[in-house]
Amino acid sequence: MEQRVVMAAGDGRPDGGRTAFGRGRAAVRRGWVAAGRCQLLSLAAFVVTAAGGLVVGALLLLPVGLGRALLPPAATALRRLSDRHRSWTARWTGTVISPPEPLAGAAAGSGAGGAPGVPAGVRSGVPGGVRSGVPGGVRAGSRGGDGSRDRRRRSSRILGDEGFWRDLRWAWLEPWTGGLLVALPLALIHYGLFGALVQPFVWRLLGDGNWYAFVPVESPATMLAALVLGLGFVAAGVRLAPTALEWHARWSRRALSAPYRTALERRIEHLTDTRADALDAQAAELRRIERDLHDGAQARLVALGMALDKATQLLDSDPQAARALLDDVRATSSRALQDLRDLVHGIHPPVLADRGLGDAVRSLALDSLLDVHVEARLPGRLPAAVESAAYFAVGELLANAGKHSGAREVRIRLEHAGPALRITVGDDGRGGADPARGGGLHGIRRRLSTFDGTLALHSPPGGPTIATLEIPCASSSPKTSSCSGTG
Amino acid sequence: MRVVLAEDLFLLRDGLSRTLQEHGFEVVAAVDNGPALLRALHEERPDVAVVDIRLPPTFTDEGLQAALEARRLRPAFPVLILSQYVDQLYAHELLAGGEGAVGYLLKDRVTHTAQFVDAVRSVASGGTVMDPQVIARLLARSDARGTTAELTAREHDVLELMAEGRSNAAIMHTLHISESAVAKHTASIFAKLRIEASADDNRRVLAVLAYLKR
Numbered sequence: 234m235e236q237r238v239v240m241a242a243g244d245g246r247p248d249g250g251r252t253a254f255g256r257g258r259a260a261v262r263r264g265w266v267a268a269g270r271c272q273l274l275s276l277a278a279f280v281v282t283a284a285g286g287l288v289v290g291a292l293l294l295l296p297v298g299l300g301r302a303l304l305p306p307a308a309t310a311l312r313r314l315s316d317r318h319r320s321w322t323a324r325w326t327g328t329v330i331s332p333p334e335p336l337a338g339a340a341a342g343s344g345a346g347g348a349p350g351v352p353a354g355v356r357s358g359v360p361g362g363v364r365s366g367v368p369g370g371v372r373a374g375s376r377g378g379d380g381s382r383d384r385r386r387r388s389s390r391i392l393g394d395e396g397f398w399r400d401l402r403w404a405w406l407e408p409w410t411g412g413l414l415v416a417l418p419l420a421l422i423h424y425g426l427f428g429a430l431v432q433p434f435v436w437r438l439l440g441d442g443n444w445y446a447f448v449p450v451e452s453p454a455t456m457l458a459a460l461v462l463g464l465g466f467v468a469a470g471v472r473l474a475p476t477a478l479e480w481h482a483r484w485s486r487r488a489l490s491a492p493y494r495t496a497l498e499r500r501i502e503h504l505t506d507t508r509a510d511a512l513d514a515q516a517a518e519l520r521r522i523e524r525d526l527h528d529g530a531q532a533r534l535v536a537l538g539m540a541l542d543k544a545t546q547l548l549d550s551d552p553q554a555a556r557a558l559l560d561d562v563r564a565t566s567s568r569a570l571q572d573l574r575d576l577v578h579g580i581h582p583p584v585l586a587d588r589g590l591g592d593a594v595r596s597l598a599l600d601s602l603l604d605v606h607v608e609a610r611l612p613g614r615l616p617a618a619v620e621s622a623a624y625f626a627v628g629e630l631l632a633n634a635g636k637h638s639g640a641r642e643v644r645i646r647l648e649h650a651g652p653a654l655r656i657t658v659g660d661d662g663r664g665g666a667d668p669a670r671g672g673g674l675h676g677i678r679r680r681l682s683t684f685d686g687t688l689a690l691h692s693p694p695g696g697p698t699i700a701t702l703e704i705p706c707a708s709s710s711p712k713t714s715s716c717s718g719t720g
Numbered sequence: 721m722r723v724v725l726a727e728d729l730f731l732l733r734d735g736l737s738r739t740l741q742e743h744g745f746e747v748v749a750a751v752d753n754g755p756a757l758l759r760a761l762h763e764e765r766p767d768v769a770v771v772d773i774r775l776p777p778t779f780t781d782e783g784l785q786a787a788l789e790a791r792r793l794r795p796a797f798p799v800l801i802l803s804q805y806v807d808q809l810y811a812h813e814l815l816a817g818g819e820g821a822v823g824y825l826l827k828d829r830v831t832h833t834a835q836f837v838d839a840v841r842s843v844a845s846g847g848t849v850m851d852p853q854v855i856a857r858l859l860a861r862s863d864a865r866g867t868t869a870e871l872t873a874r875e876h877d878v879l880e881l882m883a884e885g886r887s888n889a890a891i892m893h894t895l896h897i898s899e900s901a902v903a904k905h906t907a908s909i910f911a912k913l914r915i916e917a918s919a920d921d922n923r924r925v926l927a928v929l930a931y932l933k934r
């Protein structure tokens with residue numbers, strides 16, 4: 234989840250006015266970087282094969298006992314490799330692969346070393362039993378006498394771990410699928426480089442029968458043709474590399490993501506947490522409303538009744554005083570009305586109910602003391618709960634911009650990004666907003682998390698600050714939507 | 721003067737109707753929903769409409785939509801909108817045409833009968849009446865941006881009342897100053913803000929609002 238946040242921040246950054254030339258150069262650069270990564274992956278495939286072989290060796294040696302000693306370190310090494318691939322995939326292509334549970338029975342610490350890029354919050358959401366239920370893992374090696382029994386227990390735990398078997402399956406398939414995929418652009422580039430850089434120097438030595446692809450290299454002219462062809466191969470390889478990397482990421486995701494059951498368990502954990510949060514927030518909100526009514530409108534109405542009673546008594550004896558009291562009554566009644574208005578506005582602003590999110594944010598913009606520009610591209614209405622959460626989030630961000638950033642101008646954009654609702658709030662203030670410190674930001678995050686929404690804050694010192702808020706599946710009912718899925 | 725009244729709560733409709741009749745208005749239709757309001761505006765062609773913003777059947781901004789629609793068909797048709805809440809967006813929409821003959825007040829203001837009746841009369845004669853809450857917010861924005869920084873405190877007060885659509889007499893009365901003082905402040909405000917002064921009160925209010933809305 235955190236990863237998606239970071240990427241959303243990247244997307245939110247303004248692209249600037251790049252020229253076509255600049256774009257082309259960037260594409261070439263990206264191609265070469267991708268080619269380098271393909272190279273790394275193809276080399277890693279050998280290591281993966283070795284690790285897979287090691288694990289199978291350990292499995293085969295289980296009956297003779299040696300395997301028990303060998304299996305935990307081998308499985309741990311394999312897990313490190315698969316974790317490495319997961320983090321590469323996430324960093325290079327943005328495809329986040331949910332990691333499996335830490336390897337059961339592995340030596341303490343080694344299991345937790347994996348799963349890079351996964352924040353502690355997600356990890357700690359794992360149902361308690363998995364790690365704490367492995368006493369053997371923690372005590373490993375502490376008592377020599379228990380050594381073999383301990384190893385046996387760890388091995389059998391590993392054998393019962395679904396994630397381990399998935400890792401093993403991946404280790405055997407990766408060279409044949411992922412490895413070949415990334416080898417394709419590499420083959421083109423290597424062969425192309427051979428044609429362009431090596432052929433010009435060696436063709437004389439090779440003599441007759443020297444072919445480069447379909448070109449017989451026998452004269453300077455054909456040598457030049459081979460050179461051009463080689464450059465063409467390199468270009469094709471560089472062009473293909475990002476796509477190959479993308480496909481590799483897709484394959485890795487299929488092979489490496491957490492077992493379905495784990496994903497479901499995490500989802501349930503997350504839903505339980507956010508539901509509890511939502512219920513807490515709702516209860517607190519009701520308490521606040523009760524208190525506001527009690528201290529505000531109710532108290533004023535009581536005062537009003539008392540003043541009216543007094544005025545009635547004074548009506549004959551002191552009409553002047555009675556008149557003054559009645560003026561007070563009017564003032565008190567309008568204050569009571571104002572209290573109620575503020576209360577209702579805090580619960581659900583009328584303009585939001587009347588017009589929906591776009592116009593409600595426009596109204597916020599007109600209410601703000603800053604210069605706020607709103608660009609709303611939201612045809613139709615969103616579910617009321619989503620509208621409300623988004624409205625209050627934007628309100629909080631606007632208030633923050635007004636209070637802390639020293640901004641003069643704020644730009645708000647509301648749009649659909651696929652089925653998701655995306656809102657960007659950017660200001661020209663001094664930046665340096667710390668998402669960890671702001672209580673308001675924490676509140677927004679909590680409110681959004683009920684909808685699996687995210688808030689990304691991009692606020693370098695010196696500004697500008699850009700907050701990107703995303704609520705997935707905002708345009709459809711979360712109950713029936715397929716994209717509220719697991720992970 | 722012929723009035724069409726739209727308010728869905730019976731007690732309030734009855735009270736408003738009575739108040740208006742006591743002050744010499746003829747209430748030609750008192751309706752309780754949006755479609756009936758549009759029909760009444762079309763059939764009765766009143767001099768002014770007093771409309772609650774939230775009406776059946778949708779209980780959203782039905783009244784405002786009906787009023788805007790009526791003004792599309794009959795430009796500068798005088799409408800006074802009453803609402804439990806004032807919203808800057810709605811104020812801007814009502815003022816967008818720049819034609820005047822429009823009012824936007826909190827419902828509580830009807831408890832001040834004299835002011836309410838003045839507002840209806842002013843709107844009917846082409847004036848613009850905005851709730852003090854709307855104006856206070858507009859002024860706060862202008863202050864934050866420094867566009868009204870040159871004004872003295874007293875001029876600021878006068879500007880506020882002017883923007884609400886009060887007449888010179890009302891400003892005099894509210895601020896306890898003489899008529900010549902009001903004229904002097906007004907002239908000074910227009911000079912400082914570089915707004916073209918106009919003898920016509922309605923134009924004056926619209927010019928001030930346009931300045932504050934910038």
